[in-house]
Amino acid sequence: MNYLSGDLKVVGTRPIRPDGVEKVTGRALYSADTRVGGMLWGKILRSPHAHARIVSIDTSKAEALKGVQAVVTSKDFPEITSEVAFVGEGPMNFRDLSDNVMARNKALYEGHAIAAVAATTAEIADAALALIDVQYEVLPHVIDVDEAMQPGAPVLHADMFTAGVNPKPATASNIAKVVTFKKGDIDAGFAEAEVIVEGSYTTKPVHQGYIEPHACLATYNPDGQISIHASSQGHFMVRAYTAKLLGLDMADIRVNPAEIGGGFGGKTLIYLEPVAVALSRKSGKSVKMQMTREEVFRGSGPTSGASVTVKLGAKKDGTIVAAQQVLKFQAGAYAGSPIGPGCMCGFAMYDIPHIDVLGYDVVSNRPKVAAYRAPGAPISSFAVECAVDDLAAKLGMDPLTLREKNHAVNGTKTHYGPTHTNIGFTEVLQATRAHPHWKAPIAEGHGRGLAVGFWFNIGGESSATVHINEDGTVMVATGSPDIGGSRASMGMMAAEVLGVPVSKVKAIVADTASIGFTFLTGGSRVTFATGMAVTQATEKVVEQLKARAAQTWDIPVEAVEWKDGQAFPAGTNAGAFPPLDLAAIALKQGRTGGPINAEVSVNAQGAGAGFGAHICDVKVDKETGHVEIIRYTAIQDVGKAIHPSYVEGQIQGGAAQGIGWALSEEYIYNDKGQMENPGFLDYRCPVASDLPMIEAVLVEVPNPRHPFGARGVGEVPIIPPMAAISNAIKSAIGIRMEHLPMSPPKIRAAIDAAG
Amino acid sequence: MTSLSYAAPTSVDAAVKLLAGASGLAKVLSGGTDLLIQMRAGRFKPELIVDTKKIPGVIGIREENGAFVVGGGTPGAVVEAHAGMTKAWPGVVEALDLIGSTQVQGRCSLAGNLCNASPAADSVPALYAAGAIAVVVGSNGRREVPVESIPTGPGRTSLAKDEFILEFKFPARPARSSDAYLRFIPRTEMDIAVVGCGISVTLDANGVCTAARCSLGAVAPTVLLVKEMADVLIGHKLDADTLAKLDAAAQAAAKPISDKRGTAEYRKKISGVLARRVAQIAFDRASGKATGKTH
Numbered sequence A: 001m002n003y004l005s006g007d008l009k010v011v012g013t014r015p016i017r018p019d020g021v022e023k024v025t026g027r028a029l030y031s032a033d034t035r036v037g038g039m040l041w042g043k044i045l046r047s048p049h050a051h052a053r054i055v056s057i058d059t060s061k062a063e064a065l066k067g068v069q070a071v072v073t074s075k076d077f078p079e080i081t082s083e084v085a086f087v088g089e090g091p092m093n094f095r096d097l098s099d100n101v102m103a104r105n106k107a108l109y110e111g112h113a114i115a116a117v118a119a120t121t122a123e124i125a126d127a128a129l130a131l132i133d134v135q136y137e138v139l140p141h142v143i144d145v146d147e148a149m150q151p152g153a154p155v156l157h158a159d160m161f162t163a164g165v166n167p168k169p170a171t172a173s174n175i176a177k178v179v180t181f182k183k184g185d186i187d188a189g190f191a192e193a194e195v196i197v198e199g200s201y202t203t204k205p206v207h208q209g210y211i212e213p214h215a216c217l218a219t220y221n222p223d224g225q226i227s228i229h230a231s232s233q234g235h236f237m238v239r240a241y242t243a244k245l246l247g248l249d250m251a252d253i254r255v256n257p258a259e260i261g262g263g264f265g266g267k268t269l270i271y272l273e274p275v276a277v278a279l280s281r282k283s284g285k286s287v288k289m290q291m292t293r294e295e296v297f298r299g300s301g302p303t304s305g306a307s308v309t310v311k312l313g314a315k316k317d318g319t320i321v322a323a324q325q326v327l328k329f330q331a332g333a334y335a336g337s338p339i340g341p342g343c344m345c346g347f348a349m350y351d352i353p354h355i356d357v358l359g360y361d362v363v364s365n366r367p368k369v370a371a372y373r374a375p376g377a378p379i380s381s382f383a384v385e386c387a388v389d390d391l392a393a394k395l396g397m398d399p400l401t402l403r404e405k406n407h408a409v410n411g412t413k414t415h416y417g418p419t420h421t422n423i424g425f426t427e428v429l430q431a432t433r434a435h436p437h438w439k440a441p442i443a444e445g446h447g448r449g450l451a452v453g454f455w456f457n458i459g460g461e462s463s464a465t466v467h468i469n470e471d472g473t474v475m476v477a478t479g480s481p482d483i484g485g486s487r488a489s490m491g492m493m494a495a496e497v498l499g500v501p502v503s504k505v506k507a508i509v510a511d512t513a514s515i516g517f518t519f520l521t522g523g524s525r526v527t528f529a530t531g532m533a534v535t536q537a538t539e540k541v542v543e544q545l546k547a548r549a550a551q552t553w554d555i556p557v558e559a560v561e562w563k564d565g566q567a568f569p570a571g572t573n574a575g576a577f578p579p580l581d582l583a584a585i586a587l588k589q590g591r592t593g594g595p596i597n598a599e600v601s602v603n604a605q606g607a608g609a610g611f612g613a614h615i616c617d618v619k620v621d622k623e624t625g626h627v628e629i630i631r632y633t634a635i636q637d638v639g640k641a642i643h644p645s646y647v648e649g650q651i652q653g654g655a656a657q658g659i660g661w662a663l664s665e666e667y668i669y670n671d672k673g674q675m676e677n678p679g680f681l682d683y684r685c686p687v688a689s690d691l692p693m694i695e696a697v698l699v700e701v702p703n704p705r706h707p708f709g710a711r712g713v714g715e716v717p718i719i720p721p722m723a724a725i726s727n728a729i730k731s732a733i734g735i736r737m738e739h740l741p742m743s744p745p746k747i748r749a750a751i752d753a754a755g
Numbered sequence B: 001m002t003s004l005s006y007a008a009p010t011s012v013d014a015a016v017k018l019l020a021g022a023s024g025l026a027k028v029l030s031g032g033t034d035l036l037i038q039m040r041a042g043r044f045k046p047e048l049i050v051d052t053k054k055i056p057g058v059i060g061i062r063e064e065n066g067a068f069v070v071g072g073g074t075p076g077a078v079v080e081a082h083a084g085m086t087k088a089w090p091g092v093v094e095a096l097d098l099i100g101s102t103q104v105q106g107r108c109s110l111a112g113n114l115c116n117a118s119p120a121a122d123s124v125p126a127l128y129a130a131g132a133i134a135v136v137v138g139s140n141g142r143r144e145v146p147v148e149s150i151p152t153g154p155g156r157t158s159l160a161k162d163e164f165i166l167e168f169k170f171p172a173r174p175a176r177s178s179d180a181y182l183r184f185i186p187r188t189e190m191d192i193a194v195v196g197c198g199i200s201v202t203l204d205a206n207g208v209c210t211a212a213r214c215s216l217g218a219v220a221p222t223v224l225l226v227k228e229m230a231d232v233l234i235g236h237k238l239d240a241d242t243l244a245k246l247d248a249a250a251q252a253a254a255k256p257i258s259d260k261r262g263t264a265e266y267r268k269k270i271s272g273v274l275a276r277r278v279a280q281i282a283f284d285r286a287s288g289k290a291t292g293k294t295h
């Protein structure tokens, strides 16, 4: 059933956030807020070296320290043979994950975990770390992706032979994998082209910057039953990965999802949980661990930094006929950068006959990358959207017109395979052209940039249950951690189907023992896939409600209609019964057949790709190189906004993070490969006063595969900002900034170099 | 495992005695917005903390014949709310106002900013330009010294173990005098100066500068008082030629390093840029062309 054309009473409104009061009063329990009596504090010793062989680890002095109850090293974790299991947006190699959680033979980056202790106080744990004697043989290291690919670069993994090339290379290198996508005939395409532009671009690794550092509380009971309290983007993921890394049965582990203080992709893998469980097993006590911000920077995953080249060929009339891209992504210390999506997303916005994309997944001595909103796409699109802007300039064409001319529509076959269906890109471009921001004159000395972005979005496995309480109020439980307000949306969809006010519906996130498997919150999938499960479960409940009314009235169930939270006889033939509302049916549920509830699990397909266009006005201080964002508008096809405020929040947040990526965020390394700015003072996320009000414009082209038309919205908005800003800077000062971040010293240097 | 004593004496004498008597590291505490953070980061482990805030005079502002005396521990927010200081020393006030956020403003002090001895401290260039006098108290009594004699290097001061700053004196202002401070940061707030510049000037009735003090922050191990910049201004109006010379003098005086906050080359250029902009604001204020906040 779908509600695309229906007259909706709840979906599309803006009720108050159900988890808001707890959060603003400080009562919400985040990962670090749970404590139990007698618990120990776990801490991790991290490598000071970017690349070093671990010669020996002597933990005896630490173990002897009063108050220390357990010390673990990689020896306490089973060795995992190389095996790859596909988990959603990126491949996860559990051998690598195990090695990342606790280094086995080599420290592969500064911050790599080497050992861990559990002690009665955090201070004692710190003191114990200082007593662990690690002998390292320091090895040459490499950080930069282009350098890591050079012959002769220090090789991180002796068994890494580039996958995806034929024949298999004879020597190990830092290139884990090569990805190619081809459409048409690229040489023919460029031969046909009348105008060609080329550019080469670099981006820096950037951290997701979630405000809540990783933390957990783990208890290993004497009977082998384990409980873990932790926030994450998927408590089923935490359970599976912990089980895998420790060789345990999933049924023995129960993970309770804590409130999460941001993830943005960075909490789709684990760092602490297996360590805390191992320490708990050894000590017999509950173990609490929490990273400092410095550890978050040194030890947890940012997204890739990259080096990208783009070449575009077009006819004089603006028809793009050929597009070529080479992408080199830093994966961090282990294979697994988002090179795949990077290769997919750059050109997917356009209908181009000849496309050639080549991508490299490259390891270097940096923390293992983790997903970050639309993994790979922002990097790829930054390069493409700068090149498209340069092409417009060379053609003497307005950049929006060029995009209108070449944009992907339903039926466009992408270079990576699928054909676009049910997309709303045309509508996004129409809304862009119609927007007052696009029409407004550009103020003297300002510049305006435009860029577009695409993300495919995912569906996948989700479970939901809906229970009718005795008084007719409703409980909704799902297995999806609530990162962007999903409890509100889940409650709203259930309320809509039931025809009751949303205040009567409470949604929760159930733990791993209390609901069916649910894939992690990522890929902008929850409102789509989990929302589908909730809607279907609620529909099943409605069927039961109708059956109970039919039973009460002694008429066939087909003769009952459900509307506005009440059962009605369908038409006069069905009988003249007064309506039975939800509360009345609920009160008698025991006598009419027992509790009313339903559980639905889905593997949702048809996520519905998302497109966005961002318009940005900047002012550049030519003497200092400082860029001020004057006005920012983000237009996006959201399918259907279940709760428009949260959708706008997703768009504003994505744009804000993209602005940081564009202008100020970067990892700075010294010549030893150590990060010099592991804190928010020198790792510069934008602060509130750096940003104008970001106007989010919701375009609603319903996704017919979702009951309410929703499509994922959380990832598209981080894709266009970098190019939109680079394009705006070019419009302001006439200089193309190809290297991120476009920080004041770089801009001033570019201005000086231009004379 | 570690012990830490805290005392909040109510007189200068008691405070000095505590400091003099400490066997290990003793630290003076004003707002704590540097000290507590550095302790948490493990930069040092003091044995004793002496909080100055209960000592009479440490918090508050008084006017003495056009001069102002500002208690060393007076929070930034209190100074900014003081009409007399804002009028006479807008540059000092705007520099102090740049420190941190509203929350930090409720605590951060001039004494703490000066004695933390960071070359990038925001209020310090303004204090140097203002020619403020630090009133230092210790076992040997009380001495008055120019503020620029306090910091001696990053994190180091000329104060003895038993000394602390009680208050700052700002001299009475001649007519047509004013000051200004600007810093450059990549963001708009909650950041640390890449370069800071403070300038205080007195003009004659024709707009010619008769006295000037100029300073640069974050371009050397300590904040610099730059006489060459002042010499360029004195005897001149702020015309294009003077501005160009000021820019050059600032760039010549700046001896920055390249670090994660900016390259040496960039910092030199910005020193010149800021010097011009700050001079313009200070001259406009002194000549009555501009009043109030500039940022």
Ligand SMILES: Cc1cc2nc3c(=O)[nH]c(=O)nc-3n(C[C@H](O)[C@H](O)[C@H](O)COP(=O)(O)OP(=O)(O)OC[C@H]3O[C@@H](n4cnc5c(N)ncnc54)[C@H](O)[C@@H]3O)c2cc1C
Binding pocket: B027, B028, B029, B030, B031, B032, B033, B034, B035, B036, B037, B052, B072, B073, B098, B099, B100, B101, B104, B107, B108, B109, B110, B111, B112, B113, B114, B115, B116, B120, B121, B122, B123, B159, B163, B164, B165, B166, B190, B191, B192
């Ligand atoms: C979030 C945040 C943002 C910040 N932003 C800025 C900024 O933008 N610009 C900037 O310049 N600073 C900034 N700071 C640093 C700090 O707030 C300032 O340096 C502030 O002025 C310190 O004053 P305080 O009173 O808190 O000093 P405290 O922390 O109390 O003391 C600092 C040092 O001075 C010594 N000391 C204190 N009082 C005296 C005294 N009376 N006599 C002798 N020694 C004394 C202490 O022993 C200590 O070594 C920031 C700090 C934070 C936490």
